[in-house]
Amino acid sequence: MVRHESAEALGALGDAGSLNIMEKMRDDPNEQTVVRETCEIAIDRINWQLSENSKSEKLKQSDFASIDPAPPAASTSSPSIPQLRAALLDTSKPLFARYRAMFALRDLASPPDALTAEPAVQALAAGFVDKSALFRHEIAFVFGQLSHPASIPALLKVLGDKSEESMVRHEAAEALGSLGEEPGVEEQLRAFLEDSEQVVRESVIVALDMAEYEKNGNMEYAMIPEVAASA
Numbered sequence: 001m002v003r004h005e006s007a008e009a010l011g012a013l014g015d016a017g018s019l020n021i022m023e024k025m026r027d028d029p030n031e032q033t034v035v036r037e038t039c040e041i042a043i044d045r046i047n048w049q050l051s052e053n054s055k056s057e058k059l060k061q062s063d064f065a066s067i068d069p070a071p072p073a074a075s076t077s078s079p080s081i082p083q084l085r086a087a088l089l090d091t092s093k094p095l096f097a098r099y100r101a102m103f104a105l106r107d108l109a110s111p112p113d114a115l116t117a118e119p120a121v122q123a124l125a126a127g128f129v130d131k132s133a134l135f136r137h138e139i140a141f142v143f144g145q146l147s148h149p150a151s152i153p154a155l156l157k158v159l160g161d162k163s164e165e166s167m168v169r170h171e172a173a174e175a176l177g178s179l180g181e182e183p184g185v186e187e188q189l190r191a192f193l194e195d196s197e198q199v200v201r202e203s204v205i206v207a208l209d210m211a212e213y214e215k216n217g218n219m220e221y222a223m224i225p226e227v228a229a230s231a
Helices: 002-013 016-026 033-050 081-089 095-108 117-129 133-146 149-160 166-177 185-190 198-215
Strands: none
Touching (some): 002 016, 033 133, 081 095, 081 117, 149 166, 149 185, 166 198
């Protein structure tokens, strides 16, 4: 998980000097799958950022200030959730392209009262059946960003699946923490305080702390507040 986050951070930094080491790791059959896949996406992100295409694409303004592993798919006059869902689930496409569909769906799920919000959440939830643990982990992370109540059933199912990879369950727990003001979520989280996986136990503790912040109206728990522009 730490090496995955390191590779993802290198992708976000966008430095071409990182490409050589990440290409070697991506192509190493003895490397862990989650690290190879993260390097694949990070390489594609850096190459996209340095390309002429990135300068000409018209990207929808996002409600989120995060530097994502991939930019959202280029906007059209009428974004189609079924088309984005199909791209999200199409394993013949590169992970980078599927991530772009993922973040486009995320943006369509915000604000939570938008007409596209719940259909986009349901489309994202379909990604939890993917064979890639990295991909499933990112779906859970996106749900944490969205904090949409419609994601709760899918997140609880993932957290409760003891056969699921710990990095996916970890993200599901923290995403549920962002929904801690919703009825029953805290009680469901407490059931995993003694989980056999240390990272899950620790994530549940963090999630319960997040839930307490949410209930108290402190919505900026794990976010950098915007700094007012100086005159």
